[in-house]
Amino acid sequence: MPREESQTVLDVVTYVQRHLDASLAYRFACRVGMCGSCAMTVNGQSRWTCRTHVSRVADDGRLEIAPLHNLPVVRDLVTDMTEFFDKWAKARGRFTGTRSRHEDFERVPPAGRREEVDAGIECIGCGVCYSACDVVSWNPDYAGPAALNRAWTLVQDVRDAATIERLRAVAGDAGAHACHTHMSCTERCPKQISPTAGIAGLKRAIAMAALKGEL
């Protein structure tokens, strides 16, 4: 494998596919860290490969590239993300507004709860956190860090009107309460999001709702 300056792991995979084994299956799209499709494990750790420099991760000049953990492999480096995204839907990961197009825009104060939303909103759905999470590997029903992070950004969204349904959807053994705060997701997330913080927020919000008899 020829070494180039600023060579990324994705460049290496592409080289293999173009020059060494045309049958190699892998996934990418944007190559600039926006689409979230290029995640793989590199020397055992989940990473976005398009923005991971070989020089940073090669161990004695060696790279072992494999598909993400905790997801079924379709072929080679391609995993089936269906369950990952189904869990977002299950965690009520879609916005539920109250206004129609005929009403004025809602004015959202940038401080306070909106800051919590901003901290988690840049998720690109790469699945790195899901692949790195021990709890997902022990408990296949567990929603996982990304879906719960998404739920948390909506719970903190002042415009959203489905908070209680969402808290109900993410409570309990398959939801926020399964998290053991290992923080692998937070350590590995390429967007520097802390799903752990969001999950802790969900646990608090769910507990408050339960104590108030709203759950």
Added chain:
Amino acid sequence: MSARTQTFLWIGQRASAAVLALCVLVHLCTIIYAVRGGLSAAEILGRTRGNAAWLGFYSVFVFAVAVHVPIGLRSILAEWFGWQDESRDLVLWVLAAVLAMMGIRAVFGVFG
């Protein structure tokens, strides 16, 4: 089991952990204090017999254990052994009762 019940289990786990942290601390301090100059059954019983404060303290301790242990085991059984169905929860209810009964028996043993 409903999301609500699971949430209350989690709250029970957290609350009992807070109580246990305090109980274990008091218990350890008492042990360290009590073993100065040797330990004898008579000395221990002299402290606990008829003492309502120790009765109350150790009853709370036992109750917190009976809440905390089964809820913790519930996750361990699910994650390590994949045992997630209702039979697990039934067994853990029995365990909670056994822990509470054995503990209270011991507490009354040194009280009366």
